[in-house]
Amino acid sequence: METKEFNFKGFKISGFLMLFLMLVMLAGIVWLYSSLEVWGIITGIVLTVVWIILFVGYAKLEPNEAVVMIFFGKYKGVLKENGFFWVNPFMTKKKLSLRARNLNVDPIKVNDKVGNPVLIGLVLVWKLRDTYKAMFEIDAQTMAASRPGKDGAVAYTVSKQMDAFENFVAVQSDAALRQVAGLYAYDNNVVSDTELTLRSGGEEINDDLLKELNSRLEMAGIEIIEARINYLAYAPEIAAVMLRRQQAEAIISAREKIVEGAVTMVKMALERIEDESIVELDGDKKAAMVSNLLVVLCADESAQPVLNTGTLYQ
Incomplete structure (x- = not known):
């Protein structure tokens, strides 16, 4: 989007120079009042009013600050230059911070x-x-x-x-x-x-x-x-339900890993028994052995051992 911002190009001078001039002017005002002459007092009053008006024109800018200049409702630009300045005292100065x-x-x-x-x-x-x-x-x-x-x-x-x-x-x-x-x-x-x-x-x-x-x-x-x-x-109204769902998903994921590992171990056990001819197992005995091993490997608690004294060899 196009911007209408532009830098202030109006009259401005160093604030220190203007401060020196105003101090000289203040000394002159004091001298006029001390003269006790009518013309001196009248002139002193006028210069006092001017001095007060001029005092409003100071502007001090630190890094990342800006002053928007407005002259009787008309935008006159923005002053971003750091330092101490004096500008037209009839300018309305709106200071803004440009810092993050x-x-x-x-x-x-x-x-x-x-x-x-x-x-x-x-x-x-x-x-x-x-x-x-x-x-x-x-x-x-x-x-x-x-x-x-x-x-x-x-x-x-x-x-x-x-x-x-x-x-x-x-x-x-x-x-x-x-x-x-x-x-x-x-x-x-x-x-x-x-x-x-x-x-x-x-x-x-x-x-x-x-x-x-x-x-x-x-x-x-x-x-x-x-x-x-x-x-x-x-949100609180569904947090408890969602927590239970996450717990259930975690349990299912863990069970899948346990079953996968148990099947691999059972397969390895059967293959080793057959390769080394430890014992002759028919289909029923293999099924019983697989069932027992899966129960032991997949159970949440430690299995209670049961001694088989003859069934496996009969």
Whole structure:
């Protein structure tokens, strides 16, 4: 999206130079008052008013700060140069922070692709990229002005302005998180193993979330630097059922491995008995031996030995 932001090209001088000139002017005002002449006092009053007006024109900028210049409602550009300056005192100066900020979005309940309710949380890093969009494309100034300060007064401050932006990011990140989470299943229990899920997606899910967030926040001049899912779990109402299902799947998987190993061991035992001619076994005796070995190898508890004194050789 095209930006309307441009650098401030109006008159500005070093703040230290202007401070020196104002100190000289202040000395002149004092001298005029001390003259006790009518013309001197009148001139001193006029210069005092001018001095107070000029004092408002100072602006101090630290690294990664910006000042949006507005002249009686007209946008005059943004000042991003670091230092101490003096500009037209009739300029309205809106200071903004361009530094990166963290936002930890509390877990919210959403429905995944198959309709299961899950809790999902998000942490992201964001910063202002376009000061014009941030100030004029969204109603951030009204939101900032409506936030009372510690003393109850309502006034514009940088912190309240950035809090207004953060609130806008929080609302949009909630919507983006719901949008992305609804495109994927929680895990592969109800979808194919090759399909991307919230649990297995990792960086791919985070990349989709980053793109969705930047798309939504482009209009506000806000850039998301990093976005990651930091919490993922089933909702409490189905968590217990899903835990039992996972336990059952784990048991089945373990049983499959046990049976596979037991069959291999039984086969190996029969082959060794036949190769070394330890004993002659017919079909019934082989079946009995296989049954006994499988019971011993697949049982959860240790088998109780039973001595066979003649059945095997009769």
